[in-house]
Amino acid sequence: MLGLKASALAIIAVCLSTPLVAAPYAYISNQLSDSVSIIDTANRTVVDTVTVTGKPAGVAVAPDGKLCYISTPEGHGFAVLDTQQRRVSKTVKVSDGALGIAVSPDGKRIFVADWYNNTVAMVAAGSYDILNTVAVGQSPSGLVVSPDNRWLYVANRLSNSVSKIDLRDFSVKKTAAVGTHPFGLTIDGRGERLYVANVQSDDVTVLDAAHMQAIATVNVNMLPYAAALALNDSRLFVTNQDDGSVSVIDTASLKEIALIPVGEKPEGISTHPDDRHVYVANWFDSNVSVIDAKTLRVVDTIKTGEGSRAFGQFIATH
Numbered sequence: 680m681l682g683l684k685a686s687a688l689a690i691i692a693v694c695l696s697t698p699l700v701a702a703p704y705a706y707i708s709n710q711l712s713d714s715v716s717i718i719d720t721a722n723r724t725v726v727d728t729v730t731v732t733g734k735p736a737g738v739a740v741a742p743d744g745k746l747c748y749i750s751t752p753e754g755h756g757f758a759v760l761d762t763q764q765r766r767v768s769k770t771v772k773v774s775d776g777a778l779g780i781a782v783s784p785d786g787k788r789i790f791v792a793d794w795y796n797n798t799v800a801m802v803a804a805g806s807y808d809i810l811n812t813v814a815v816g817q818s819p820s821g822l823v824v825s826p827d828n829r830w831l832y833v834a835n836r837l838s839n840s841v842s843k844i845d846l847r848d849f850s851v852k853k854t855a856a857v858g859t860h861p862f863g864l865t866i867d868g869r870g871e872r873l874y875v876a877n878v879q880s881d882d883v884t885v886l887d888a889a890h891m892q893a894i895a896t897v898n899v900n901m902l903p904y905a906a907a908l909a910l911n912d913s914r915l916f917v918t919n920q921d922d923g924s925v926s927v928i929d930t931a932s933l934k935e936i937a938l939i940p941v942g943e944k945p946e947g948i949s950t951h952p953d954d955r956h957v958y959v960a961n962w963f964d965s966n967v968s969v970i971d972a973k974t975l976r977v978v979d980t981i982k983t984g985e986g987s988r989a990f991g992q993f994i995a996t997h
Contacts, residue, residue: 703952703995704762706747707960707967708735709984715749716983717765718958720951720994723969723979727765731758737780737991738947739789741804744995748789750780757791759807762995771807773800780991781822781831783846790831792819799833801849811849815842821863821905821990825870825888832873832888834861841875841884843891855891857884863905863948863990867912872930874915876903883917885933895933899926905990907948909957909972916957916970918945925959925968927975937975941968947989952996960989 702721708731709716715735717727733754740747740762747760756773757780760766776795782788782804789802797817801810816835819842823832831844834857841861843853858877865874866888873886881901885894901921908915908930915928918941925945927937942961945968950957956978957970965987969979 703744705949705958705967705989705994706738706740706749706760706762707947707983707987707989707993708738708749709965709986710734710736710988711986712984714984715747715760716987717762718967718981718983720956720958723981725981725983728984729760729765729767731760731767733758733770736778736988738989738993739780739782739991740993740995741782742784742786742996746804748780748782750777750791752776752778752794757789769807771802773802773809774798774812778990779820779822779833781824782992783824783828784826785828788846790822790824792822792833794818794820797835799831799844801846813844813849813851815844815851816840816854821861821876823864823866823873825866826868827870830870830888832864832866834864834875836860836862836878839877841873841886841891843888853891855886855893857886857893858882858896863918865906865908865915867908867930869912874906874908876906876917878902878904878920883915883928897928897933897935899928899935900924900938904946905948907950907957909950909954911954914972916948916950916959916972918948918959920944920946920962923961925957925970939970939975939977941970941977942966942980946987947991947993949989949992949994951994958994960987960993962986962988
C-alpha cells in the first residue's frame with residue numbers, strides 16, 4: 680500500500696514539475712482600426728487588443744513566439760510587439776513603404792519589403808539595425824524564408840515575378856516569371872516548392888524553389904491573395920479576395936479539390952502548428968474564419984478589429 684502511495688506521489692510530482700504547454704496565439708493586424716487582435720487558439724477567443732499605429736498590415740511571429748513584428752506602411756517600418764506583456768515595445772523605421780515582413784527560422788533576422796522603393800531590407804533582431812538592402816522587382820510584397828535559413832523569396836507584384844535572394848551575401852541569384860500581380864507566397868517544409876498567389880490572373884504558380892522554374896499553374900477563384908499549407912503539405916489553401924472563399928489545392932495532383940466559403944474579402948491566411956486548422960483574416964467582415972483542413976469546413980468565426988488583414992505568418996510556430 681505504501682508502495683502504491685509512493686508511486687502515486689511520484690507521478691503527481693512529475694506532472695506538477697512538467698510545464699504545461701499553452702496553445703499558440705494568433706496575431707491579427709486590423710489595418711483600419713490601427714490595432715492587433717490577439718487570439719488564444721486554445722479557445723479561439725480574442726484575449727487582448729493592442730494599439731499599433733501606422734496602418735498595420737504584415738505580420739511575422741518570431742519562432743519562439745515571444746515577439747511579433749508588425750509592418751506599418753504609414754509608420755515607414757514595423758512595430759515590435761512583446762507578446763508576453765502584450766504591448767508595443769519598440770517601433771523601427773526602415774523605409775517609405777514597408778509592407779511584406781518575414782522573420783528567419785532562427786529568429787535572428789527580420790526582412791521588410793518596401794512597396795515604393797522596390798527593395799528588401801535585412802534587419803538584425805534585437806538591435807534592429809539595418810544590415811543590408813537589396814533591389815528587387817517592382818512593388819515587392821510577400822516574403823518567405825526557406826526552412827534552412829539560406830534563401831529569401833520575394834513576390835514582385837508589378838514585375839510579375841519572384842526574386843530568390845541568397846542570405847549569405849544578400850544578393851538576388853535568380854528571378855522567375857509567374858502570373859499577373861503576385862502577392863502572397865508560401866514554401867513547403869522541405870524548401871522544395873514555392874506557391875505564389877497571382878491576384879490579377881486568378882491562379883497560383885507552383886515553382887521549383889531550387890531552379891526557380893514553373894512546375895504548374897493552378898486556376899483558383901477571383902483575386903487570390905495569399906496561401907498556406909496544411910496536413911503535411913498535402914493541401915494548399917488560397918484566399919480569394921473577391922469571391923469570399925478559400926480554394927483548396929491537392930499538392931500531389933495540383934488540382935483544386937474544394938472551394939470553402941469564408942468571410943467577405945479574405946486576405947491573410949496562416950496554419951496552426953497542429954497542421955490541421957487554417958486561420959483566415961476577412962477584411963470586410965473584420966473577423967477570422969477557422970477552417971478544419973480535414974473536413975474542409977469552417978469550424979469557427981472569431982470577431983476581430985476593423986479591416987483584418989494579417990498578411991504573413993501570424994501564428995506562432997510553437
